[in-house]
Amino acid sequence: MIRAALFFSIFLSTLVAQAAPLRIGVSETVLSLPLYVAEEEGFFQKHGVSVEFMNCVGGNRCIKNMLNGQTDLSTATELPVVFSSFTRNDFAILTSFVSGSNDLKVVARTEAKINQPGQLRNKTLGYVKGSASQYVLDSVLVYNGIDPDTVKLKAITPETALMALANKEVDALCIWEPFASRIELELGAEVMLVPIPKLYTATFNLIAMQDVIKSKPKEIERIVRALKDSTQFIQMHPDKAKALAAKRLKIPVVLVDRIFDNYRFRLSLNRSLPRTMEGQARWAIREGHVPGNPHQPNFTGFFYPAFLKTVDPGAVSLQ
Template sequence: MPVVTKPKLVLLVSVIVLCAVAWSLLTKHNKMQYPPSSQIKIGVSLTPLSSPFLIAEQLGIFKEMNLDVTLYPCSSGAACTELMIERNVDYATASESVVMFQSFERDDLSLLASFVESDNDLKLLTLVPFKIGGVKDLAGRKVGVVKGTASEFYLDSVLISNNVEKQLIEKVYLQPHELVPALLSYRVEAISAWEPMGFQADLLSVAEVTNLGVKGIYQLSFNLISRSPYLEFVGDEPVRLLQALDMAIEWINSNPDEALKMIASRLDIPHNQVEWSWEDYLFRLSLGNSLLSNLQLQARWAIESDLVSAEPPDFRQVFYSHPYQQLIAQRD
């Protein structure tokens, strides 16, 4: 049996120590790269606007960011927000209109980022037989709207831009699912509606459908929101969630045709229904002054329309910007 000399023993011990240190550093590095998996529930509207979430799920991007995500389908942003408020989900997708109204009622709402925008999602639709050639011809007519939503805000914005007094038209308040049937059955002579109602009206109507609206007068955004108390205890989970959405958006923008097909299949809707509005969607993560200004503008409208009675909230406090800022820093 060979004799281990003292120099050899010292060398052997040194090698063992170095290996131990290297293993420790490697383990620490791996822990930094792969934090504990987060199990999170997200309320997601069943619309192509939610494409970044649906694509991230389909491509396994959430898992790549070590997020165990369950998407809970909702009929609307308002319904998703209610699920979150009731703590049935951790995050929700909602339009800025929903965020605006909820911010009047509660102070624990946090907006992390906007992930899609469209300047042509809302439309003011009528039928050719009504012989309404322009917005001014709506005077004395019945217009179907969804009270206290982007539908009503858009209608009022179009009226203002055309110098038409709101009092000159008769608003008929309906539920979203009632708008298209009301127009096609001639119970109202126009509707202020968001997609896919425009597609549905065009598809189902025997008479030609005309859009009286103005593209660009209203910038719809869909946003990721959560509750402030929840976000305080989840570490870097929101950052990883935004990273996953950012990767999904990059893939969508690089593969628009394939993304369109995946979304149509995932939502189980006709390809041409998704294609109808696909070019109007701008998928990107943002959290800036344009969204802030939009929220402030809608808040003033809600107060002037007697839809709310409180003072407007400070929407800068609603923005939960730290995760988004971290994402931007990592991009650089």
């Protein structure tokens, strides 16, 4: 029996080595930890699938790369999916694998004296266009009774966020981890976190092109199985997972430890996700973030739950 199992393992490894890898756009964030774990712990190999990570900064870029044919799958929060849904429908969310309500932070220059969200009024604020950063910043302003037209908005990138604050190009900005913690580490007392209400729970998702779903169903199912192993590993071995996140993201473990409990690592596709996306689509249309005269997308077709239903039936509750 042991000999047969060993033979099968070697046979499976040979097949994996011979198969062309599926290219996954992996956003450089703590949210991608299940993918890092799957690679580090050999879960992809265990399930007989070959993958290649294509790193990208931000889910909005990962989605763009996938739609341009540079990758087969992508990682992103649901908001880049919403923005892309106005122009095409040849991709779908396969599963969410982490959620969190405190991944995005508002970081301000200390001398701007923004101690609470209400003091963002009449300030210059940075945001990453087409990402959850844009949505969260707008939500914080509206929740605090601030007309977005009364602030000066400046588009930034994750890479330029730190310098935008250091050079006083913005008074504050909205950015996700680990960039927020990196800014705090680098600028120290020059910046401060603005306490914002938890108005938004981000889901981080695995997304695939429809043609890949049709042509590589077995491989994609194996990726989902590897992610299930990863999320369970993270729950059972949090310290090892934290060390891996710090290594991959090139940040101190102490920073990972500080934000780690903000995230819930588990596979899911639940009914709150399409409802959130519908609300985001209405926001994008209302605020003029989508050009032309767009119609509200029907998000039913932007989910492909079959793989998750096979791997973890209880994780699917879209109806």
